[in-house]
Amino acid sequence: MSSGEPATKKSKTDALPEHLSxxxxxxxxxxxxxxxxxxxxxxxxxxxxxEILKVxxxxxxxxxxxxxxRCEMIKKIPNFWxxxxxxxxxxxxxxxxxxxxxxxxxxxxxxxxxxDIKSGFRLRFFFTPNEFFExxxxxxxxxxxxxxxxxxxxxxxxxxxNLGKQKGDTSSPLSFFEWLxxxxxxxxxxxxxxxxxDMWPNPxxxxxxxxxxxxxxxxxxxxxDEEGLEEVDDEGGSEGEENDA
Amino acid sequence: MSSGEPATKKSKTDALPEHLSxxxxxxxxxxxxxxxxxxxxxxxxxxxxxEILKVxxxxxxxxxxxxxxRCEMIKKIPNFWxxxxxxxxxxxxxxxxxxxxxxxxxxxxxxxxxxDIKSGFRLRFFFTPNEFFExxxxxxxxxxxxxxxxxxxxxxxxxxxNLGKQKGDTSSPLSFFEWLxxxxxxxxxxxxxxxxxDMWPNPxxxxxxxxxxxxxxxxxxxxxDEEGLEEVDDEGGSEGEENDA
Numbered sequence: 001m002s003s004g005e006p007a008t009k010k011s012k013t014d015a016l017p018e019h020l021s022x023x024x025x026x027x028x029x030x031x032x033x034x035x036x037x038x039x040x041x042x043x044x045x046x047x048x049x050x051e052i053l054k055v056x057x058x059x060x061x062x063x064x065x066x067x068x069x070r071c072e073m074i075k076k077i078p079n080f081w082x083x084x085x086x087x088x089x090x091x092x093x094x095x096x097x098x099x100x101x102x103x104x105x106x107x108x109x110x111x112x113x114x115x116d117i118k119s120g121f122r123l124r125f126f127f128t129p130n131e132f133f134e135x136x137x138x139x140x141x142x143x144x145x146x147x148x149x150x151x152x153x154x155x156x157x158x159x160x161x162n163l164g165k166q167k168g169d170t171s172s173p174l175s176f177f178e179w180l181x182x183x184x185x186x187x188x189x190x191x192x193x194x195x196x197x198d199m200w201p202n203p204x205x206x207x208x209x210x211x212x213x214x215x216x217x218x219x220x221x222x223x224x225d226e227e228g229l230e231e232v233d234d235e236g237g238s239e240g241e242e243n244d245a
Numbered sequence: 246m247s248s249g250e251p252a253t254k255k256s257k258t259d260a261l262p263e264h265l266s267x268x269x270x271x272x273x274x275x276x277x278x279x280x281x282x283x284x285x286x287x288x289x290x291x292x293x294x295x296e297i298l299k300v301x302x303x304x305x306x307x308x309x310x311x312x313x314x315r316c317e318m319i320k321k322i323p324n325f326w327x328x329x330x331x332x333x334x335x336x337x338x339x340x341x342x343x344x345x346x347x348x349x350x351x352x353x354x355x356x357x358x359x360x361d362i363k364s365g366f367r368l369r370f371f372f373t374p375n376e377f378f379e380x381x382x383x384x385x386x387x388x389x390x391x392x393x394x395x396x397x398x399x400x401x402x403x404x405x406x407n408l409g410k411q412k413g414d415t416s417s418p419l420s421f422f423e424w425l426x427x428x429x430x431x432x433x434x435x436x437x438x439x440x441x442x443d444m445w446p447n448p449x450x451x452x453x454x455x456x457x458x459x460x461x462x463x464x465x466x467x468x469x470d471e472e473g474l475e476e477v478d479d480e481g482g483s484e485g486e487e488n489d490a
Contacts, residue, residue: 019455030321031449037315038449041308045446048304052297059293063286070282076275201290204276204283210264 056117071108074203081106084206085176090194096175099163103176105130111200120144123195125180132161142186150183301362316353319448326351329451330421335439341420344408348421350375356445365389368440370425377406387431395428 020028074080082103085091095103108126120143127136134156141151155164155177164181174182179191186192199206265273319325327348330336340348353371365388372381379401386396400409400422409426419427424436431437444451 017453017455020453027322030318031453034315034318034322034449037311037318038447041311041315041446044304044308044311048300051300051304055293055296055300059289059296063289066282066286066289070279070286073275073279073282077272077279201286202283204279208262208265208276210262 053117057115060113060117067110071110075107077207079104080207081109081203084199084203087206087209088194088199091176091191091199094173094176094179094191096163096177099175099177102127102130102132102163105132109195109200109203111196118144120186121196123192131158132163133157138180140180140183140192142189142192144186148186150186150189152181152183155181298362302360305358305362312355316355320352322452324349325452326354326448329444329448332451332454333439333444336421336436336444339418339421339424339436341408341422344420344422347375347377347408350377354440354445354448356441363389365431366441368437376403377408378402383425385425385428385437387434387437389431393431395431395434397426397428400426 020031082100085095085103085106086100105127106125107128108124110122110124110126112122112124114120114122120141122142123140125138127133127138129136135153138153138155140153143149143151157164163175163177174184174191176191179189184192265276327345330340330348330351331345350372351370352373353369355367355369355371357367357369359365359367365386367387368385370383372378372383374381380398383398383400385398388394388396402409408420408422419429419436421436424434429437
């Protein structure tokens with residue numbers, strides 16, 4: 001408490017917003033009571049969020065070995081990620097034809113939520129040696145704390161092979177490698193969201209699709225019609241990201 | 246198993262989608278393995294959803310007495326709900342001037358999620374005797390199961406006082422009492438969502454706002470600027486509804 005100020009404690013009923021100063025004393029008292037109950041409710045909400053976060057953390061750990069196993073298996077399938085990306089309704093639409101050759105070298109993806117989940121996540125893309133860039137790993141990190149930011153690996157393009165955006169052309173949406181080489185506002189990075197929340201939870205369903213025409217309507221049908229591997233469904237999403245924990 | 250068919254069991258590798266039938270046997274085997282791991286991941290996702298659901302159920306029960314206490318207190322504040330609705334950025338925009346008089350009779354609201362949360366919820370609106378309709382309670386129930394549907398109390402309007410929509414004018418958005426008297430497709434009932442997920446978790450914050458201009462940008466500022474009751478924040482949302490449990 002600053003010593004310069006009088007030590008009288010403001011009564012709670014004085015703490016009402018100015019435009020409500022004219023209301024009856026009795027009403028004021030009830031509002032204070034409602035506020036106290038509201039604080040209890042908010043406290044319960046916070047506790048619920050914490051418990052849900054713990055469940056998510058537990059399952060993030062439990063899922064990790066399965067995801068690692070899956071990555072190792074996927075590496076054995078030629079062109080797996082490239083095919084899955086090209087079959088994905090949103091991702092396919094941002095892959096320029098000129099990029100397909102480079103994308104064919106994508107051998108592995110990793111998606112890691114930070115341990116506390118809410119503060120961010122990391123995407124890692126692994127590439128086999130190729131004519132486009134030197135990097136074997138390109139990483140994008142999304143920090144979703146108080147001042148959200150994205151950081152990413154600088155791509156070391158080989159001469160004349162830069163697929164990243166020539167700055168200035170901001171009118172068209174980013175193509176895949178433009179996205180990969182730029183740091184987009186994390187609050188509006190739909191591509192990161194789609195990879196994290198849709199592709200990563202179940203890439204097999206996209207790999208297995210016959211090459212898609214880009215009509216949203218047919219998409220669900222295609223999946224339903226697939227007489228494919230058993231229980232390849234389109235609902236494998238991780239539920240973690242949808243809690244405002 | 247139908248007795249007319251041969252009893253040979255299809256091998257798993259035969260179960261691939263047709264367009265993949267030409268791929269090497271080795272690749273097929275790996276795809277089957279990936280599918281098995283994917284099923285394990287899906288199983289873990291399901292377990293996570295179930296555990297999260299249990300947390301939500303627990304806190305729904307824990308919050309109930311606080312919500313009931315809050316309702317009783319709110320009843321003592323003249324015009325509480327009407328004021329809160331008129332101060333809410335989205336709800337205020339659907340309240341016709343002609344409806345404000347009727348809305349002033351809204352004395353109590355109850356929001357109940359079904360016990361299993363995912364199958365739906367119920368909104369109840371209680372009114373004091375008024376010149377517009379006979380009902381003391383108007384209920385809307387949202388069933389979100391396999392075939393989502395809404396059911397609601399039929400409003401018994403007094404003569405010449407019908408605030409519900411004259412069918413045919415479907416171009417403009419529903420006003421509040423039009424919404425209250427119609428059964429909207431539950432998947433697109435934004436009004437229900439806003440009441441359930443924004444107004445209900447913390448109506449006090451809206452009651453306390455000075456009358457709003459409808460500009461989204463000023464809204465957050467207004468809340469932040471309020472030198473109001475302590476800890477009246479805008480994040481009191483229930484986290485339950487955001488899990489794809």
